[in-house]
Amino acid sequence: MITVGAQETAAPSSDTAQPAPTLSVTTHEVLLDIVVTNGGQAVSGLKASDFTVLEDGKPQVVASLEEHKPMTVAMTAHAVEHPSLPPNTFTNYIPAENTNAYTVILMDALNTRLDDQMSVRLALIKYLKHMQPGGPVAIFERDTKMHMVQGFTSDPQVLAAAAESERNRPAMPNVVRATREEYLEYRINEVSMGFELLGRYLAAFPGRKNLIWFTGALPQTTTLAPMGDPFNDEFKLLEGDPHDLTAALTLSRVAVYPIDSRGLQAAPQYSAATNGPPAAGANIQFETGQAFQHLALDTIAETTGGLAYYNSNGLGAKITEIEDNGSSYYTLTYATTNQNWNGELRHIKAELKQAHGKLQYRQGYFAVDRTKQEQKQLDDLKNGKADGDSQIDETPAAKAREPASTNNSAAKSAQSSTAPADAKKPGPPREGFEEAMMLGAVPPTEIVFTARVAEGDKLQQLRKGDAWPQDNYLAADWKYKPFHTYTVEFAADAKTLQLTKGPDGLRHGSIAFVSVVYDPMAQNVNSRLTTKNLDIDEAQYQDMLLHGLTEHHEIAVPAKGSYFLRLGLHDTVNDRIGSFEVAVDQVKPEAGGAVAQNK
Template sequence: MLSNTSLLFFFFLATLLPPSFAQAPQPAQTPQPAKSEVTTLRAGTQLVVVDVVVTDKSQNPILNLKASAFALLEGGKQQQIKSFEEHTAPTAKPGLPPIPAFPPGIFSNYTPVPTGGAVNVLLVDTLNTPVLDQIYLHDQFHKYLKTAKPGAPMAIFGLTTKLLLLQSFTSDPELLKAAINNKNIKNSPLIDRVSGGNSTLLSDQAVGFAAIIQGANASSDAPLGTPGGFQQRIIQDIQQFESQQNSFQLQLRAKYTLDAINQLARYLEGIPGRKNLIWFSGSFPLDILPDSTVDDPFMAVASSEDEYRETTNLLTRAQVAVYPIDVRGAMTSPNMDVSQSTAIYQDDVLQIGADKRFASDQIKFHLENGSENLTMIRMAEDSGGYAFINNNDLVGAVSKAVAAGSHYYTLTYSPTDTNWNGNFRKIQVKLQQSGVTLAYRRGYYANDPNVPIVTHLTNKTRKDSATAAPRTDPMRVAMMHGAPNPTEITLKARVLPAGTEPETELAKDNTLNPSSDTKGPYRRYAIDIAADPSSINIQRAPDGNYHALLQFLTYVYDQNDNLINVVSNPVRATYSPTVYRQILHTGIPYHEEISVPLKGAYFLRIGLHDLATNHIGAVEVPVDSVKKLSPITASALTESATPHPIQK
């Protein structure tokens, strides 16, 4: 479900745009002079939205509270509650709005979701979950479906090294079971079979190698285990390498995970109201601690705090509350398991003190486990959810997460502190009633709503924290093949062949991936886009015209996720008042063309990036679905409404 404005726009386009695509051919464009940066303004009162879940000691939601029962503070100072609303689970079965029927060649990122109540999304994270725990997860989820409230729709995503949409919103238990058992959810190559403690692979290799050297150098003056001995040095180097490799794998897991959460937030932002993200995972640490079991403990240290800040910003903007559930349940050290404790604890091989090594691994396990639990707790608290850790009852955890996330209170306020310096501001909610637990987001970054945002076309990082640019390119994640379609900007695209004859040359502004060995002949496709202007930053200038800074992109992927071809056009759109009134009804138009190899199966990923706000919309189109359609005979655009590309 989209906002009312976006939904009306979308259904209006369903009948209006197909005829508009048959206008006169697009005239030649004259690029406007480009500057190194463009300035846009935001105006209005800063309104902070806080969703609060109130539960009793048994984590059951408490209902029918009044606004007078709440006290709202920012930075320790009392704030006036502007609006107050209680949300409860709908008594009637939630419905799904229909998907409009489009003519062949028309595609959109519109996603129907349940009407009424909070939206529940399940994330099955195999990237950070050991294989044995995944088996337990599947069993518990099947039990949950047997006891779940009938008719409660849910969407299911999977996380491997990328985010996968396994099942869109549905209440059909058979579809949900099929999604949780989807064979595309691969086991992670970046995590051990069990969590924590010693990693057996390289340690076993180190022991075996040490034994070989020990046998070959029985008469050595520096026996194995002697300080400074050659064999001991080799073992320590291997262990150091193992530690650094584990650190690198943890960093990759953190990157993939935060990328996926960012994608989910952008996918869900187009849906109004609260979204509950129920995240089944073995967790991952944001900060990788020193490894005391090796010579140089600090070689393994790493942090993902900057990326985490971006993720929490997106979750806040999309009104997503995260409910992490540790599928490992009540944790015990794997070092106590004889099947996991290998020869590294045998004195007769290493001669370095098995007790010392065992104690070090025990400390390492508890530190890593504590760090992973802290990540779950932080993400839950920062987004207004709740973390379920050290609990084997996964069925009960899901039920409580769904129940708590369906009963909540929404409070809004305008901060009394108008010093918008980009710093983090702490939010505190208090309740007169005792013996209750409050879950809500604990703060926000005070970005100034009235100071110009400077958008650098070169994507350089901005210096002040109030308008800091993302540290990673958001389009890198949004344009990944197979990723869920971001819905921050609702858009619609018509894709048709641009001609009947094969071509040996690429279409204008197309760029082949230099690492691809794909060659022609090609077939050229015409792409006409119409984007919802209500979700795009369009500013009125002193001369009365309206301006927006946008980036239109289309990527060509093959069936193996390899990027083949790219067309990317940053445009500075200028609209007269008359044209501006027109595009409020017809959408912001744009036309581009891209070349696709004739042989093979390919996919088009069509995206739009609002460079002033970092809002994104994207839709994916299988080329097989359009390649047999009749070629386009005219462009969809007219000169008056066409944004001009920025001169390169």
């Protein structure tokens, strides 16, 4: 949204000088990344006057056009380095190496046969070993969950080593569902959640993101709608999507390039392993099924501005083609003439006036009224609820404060005496913020924060009959084992928080801080949750921009064994997330002794 203010000064009357009237004009600027190719090669040198843009059939005036080209080796050499941090200080901040384009390689083990997974992995390793330094590349894998194999780097050796490592080997447990439809719905929901977490991670990076998605056959059922665009732009909101493929994404500029990992396919009856004549109609059945699968890939690609590849071998060559063309693009902006923000889909059509070429761009956006959304957020805060509250209430820390959850008196008793033997630390439900807090999950960067972690110098151990430390107790399996109390000092970058300004002139928000301790098997060992409800004036907000939003946690970690701290922030009003994890053995003893801790 762009707001243009103009002041018109009126001549003061002879009685009292009147304040000058202010004319405020608000318009919405639509940003469009366009790849232009001719014969498979990128077309460069175009100007704004070369493009025609229609929105729902009505001509729009192109306000600006910027051309982007792939990073050169010289540009890569000057890439921004990660900032140095004080000892035992960690962050999910990732410096943007460029504002041009990023390449994301996603290996989809959930929807790909094992033999095809191995073929793709070998092809990827071969490609990376011969790749030339260029724009930043990251590798992710989707098996039982979405996880990062290698973060963005321009070093081919680092990428190749990651692709060959154990990090790139899927772990796929058996998933049992009562019916075929339930199993297929499970798969499509897992794809949705994976895209959501990946989108939250990519939120920190400017420019276009080219997502190369190696996948097999996507699940197709009679009850599931086509996936469409899994990545929102800042105006988009899909109401009533049965699988919430876009419910929590606020990220734009992700172009999906699906690649069918099965490569060149032929009907099974033409295989040398097939004996006898083909069954009647077998070829038609194969071609029909294949056509529906390719249609799903085409739909996702075209909607996001990418391109689908199937029935083709030479996967490494396809990566090179996508990197080259996806990093050579134009960013076009226009101020839409339609000011009716009714939440409906608007279709975009871009063409070249004279030059020849094929255009790839996202096909539309949803006209969401941000003013109405902000008013709803204020109303929710006023009524004491926020969109993320139901999720936050189910986190381990929320349950941890009531180890005996049968009634309030039992909970109070548990804090002053021995907790019941069957008290367990529940794991976070796998949706939204809770999914982002799972061990090994992709670290979202919508909220950027740092955390200083320090180990207390006093070894502690509960004995039978001892009171459980309030809001800080180990799960039953670790209850009587020796532990250290760690302190976690959060500092959130306030510029990444979206605090809504109300008619009272104050900024309002609700931010949850969560610390979870996991063992290597992803069992929940301990957890803490605190929430800060904010109603601050402009001076307080400016101070927060300067110093950050801070919070303090103390959390017990068993003294023996390997453990991980998963730290996270959740803006429960706007459903924005930041999280990352730290191996506890990364926290080193500090000179002068550990920090003091409460007893």
